[in-house]
Amino acid sequence: MPTSSAEYRESGRLRSGARVDEDDSQAAEPAPRRRRHLPAAERERQIVEAATRFFAEQGFAGQTRELAARMGITHSAIFRYFPTKEALIERVYDQVFVARWNPDWGPMVRDRSRPLEARLVQFYREYAARIFDYEWVRIFVFAGLRSVDITPRYLAIVREALILPVCAELRAEFGLEPPDALPLQEREIEAVWALHGKVFYIAVRKYVYNLPTPEDVGPILADDVSVFMCGAPALFRAIHADAAARGQAAG
Numbered sequence: 001m002p003t004s005s006a007e008y009r010e011s012g013r014l015r016s017g018a019r020v021d022e023d024d025s026q027a028a029e030p031a032p033r034r035r036r037h038l039p040a041a042e043r044e045r046q047i048v049e050a051a052t053r054f055f056a057e058q059g060f061a062g063q064t065r066e067l068a069a070r071m072g073i074t075h076s077a078i079f080r081y082f083p084t085k086e087a088l089i090e091r092v093y094d095q096v097f098v099a100r101w102n103p104d105w106g107p108m109v110r111d112r113s114r115p116l117e118a119r120l121v122q123f124y125r126e127y128a129a130r131i132f133d134y135e136w137v138r139i140f141v142f143a144g145l146r147s148v149d150i151t152p153r154y155l156a157i158v159r160e161a162l163i164l165p166v167c168a169e170l171r172a173e174f175g176l177e178p179p180d181a182l183p184l185q186e187r188e189i190e191a192v193w194a195l196h197g198k199v200f201y202i203a204v205r206k207y208v209y210n211l212p213t214p215e216d217v218g219p220i221l222a223d224d225v226s227v228f229m230c231g232a233p234a235l236f237r238a239i240h241a242d243a244a245a246r247g248q249a250a251g
Contacts, residue, residue: 040081043077043081044081046071047071047078047081047082047088048088048091048092048095050067050070050071051064051067051088051089051091051092052092052095052096052135052139053135054066054067054070055089055092055139055142056134056135056138056139056142057138059142059145059146060089060142060143060146060148061146064078064079064085064088089148089150092139093150093153093154096135096136096139097136097140097150097154098157100130100131100136101157101161102126102130103161105123105126105127105161105162106161106162106165108122108123109123109162109165109166109169110165110168110169112169112172115173116169116170116173116229117225117226117229119169120166120195120225120228120229121221121222121225123162124199124221124224124225125218125221125222127199128199128202128203128217128218128221131200131203132202132203132206132207132217133203133207134207136203137203137204137206137207137208138207138208140154141204141208158196162196163189163192163193163196164179164184164189166192167179167184167188167189167192168184170188170192170232170236171188171236171240174232174233174236174237176236176237176240177240177244182240182243182244182247185239185240185242185243187235187239188236188239191228191232191235191236195224195225195228198224199221199224202214202217202220
């Protein structure tokens, strides 16, 4: 499981199968507005920030030629820093998604000196503070609709760094066998995904559906975790007993 932002970057390059349409025609470009000369690093930063806003608004069908026009630079200026649209999307993924994942969340979730419910509430409060954001949510949704592999790569991080560890912590909390003695069951994993999805849906309602949501989501997140933890003991014990019985019958 990746444990640092650098490892997440190394584990997540755009797969060759991901297809991003782009108009690479060499039509004459309109003369850009005159802009002051900027150091290369600053210009690159501006392009990434503008691309993040652009893709959040237009999705990945948006053309880099339009992005350049919005920025008041030539189309070729973008490709001076990012040779392909895929390379630009990769940088957006790195900045918007990878950089916001805190590698300290894993150890915090696994810290058994504190009740699991308290750990989950802390995690989701901190997580919401980072991802309940117009650009983050809309790019994530657009990527899934467009089959750009930002979404599955990010969810792979969530699964390995959060979902599976939480399943293991739930077993420990309820006095059940650890995963190395009895492999995690699909129903356990799906139960934790359901909690995660419930939290994320608040952001979808706000930034995709443009519906009102609570100004302070902290108490809502605590309620979601509390409801989950109320039902989880009986559910996990039943799943565990069923898996153990099937294992004995097979043996």
